[in-house]
Amino acid sequence: MSRLNEFLNILDKVEGRHSNDPRDRGGETFRGITQKTYNNFCKKMGIPIKPVSSLSDEEVKYFYQEEIFKNCRFNERIEIHYNYFDCLVNGGSYGHKKITEYMNAKILERPMTESEILETLYDFRLKQFKKIAEIYYKTTSINEYPLKGWINRISKIRAYFNNKKRITNGK
Structure with a gap:
């Protein structure tokens, strides 16, 4: 399985298929692709522009390959690479830029093991989600959305890679 195909498989587990939740400022979304992003x-x-809900598997793959x-x-370690990929999916180029800058600075401070890099990545992402949620809560009456979903997103990503490690290690 190519890395992109594996990333799309993980993304399906994290994002789900189709959503049009009125609480989600991104609007209608299919497999993590908002209609606005797809139009652009x-x-x-x-x-030609078409509804995201009608995208085929090949069209979804083409979008992710070319746009994300x-x-x-890139990182040789797939779990680290996926987190950068997911930041670009979930936070756009700004979110990807922020995590890249943060991680570059952290790695320059001192050498880190792979597990320290992953913990730093996950910790940074959760802190960013909480900051965004605080801003969101100030502008809406909704109390739990979207932070709960973002925390679940990180949990699902971690669970996927922990399970993959168990299978690889024969446990």
Whole structure:
């Protein structure tokens, strides 16, 4: 399985398929792709705009390959690489830039083991989600959304990779 295919498999577990929750400022979303983001992508690529809910597996893969995967910071360690990929999916180029800057600074402070890098990544992402949620809560009457979903997102990503490690190690 290619890395992009594995990332799309994980993303399906994290994002789900289709959502059109009125509490979600992103609006209608299919497999993590908002309609607005897809419209911008179509204009950039010169392809016809269509509802995200009607995208085929190949169209979803093409979007992620061209718009996200190619622009994502690469790391040989798949779990670290996926977190950069997921930051770009979930936080856009700004979120990806912030985590890249933060991680570069942290790694320059002192050498880190892979597990320390992962803990730092997950911790940073949760802190960022909490900051965003605080801003969101100030502008809406909804109390638990979206922080609960974002924390679940991190839990699902961690669980996926922990399970993969157990299988790989024969446990």
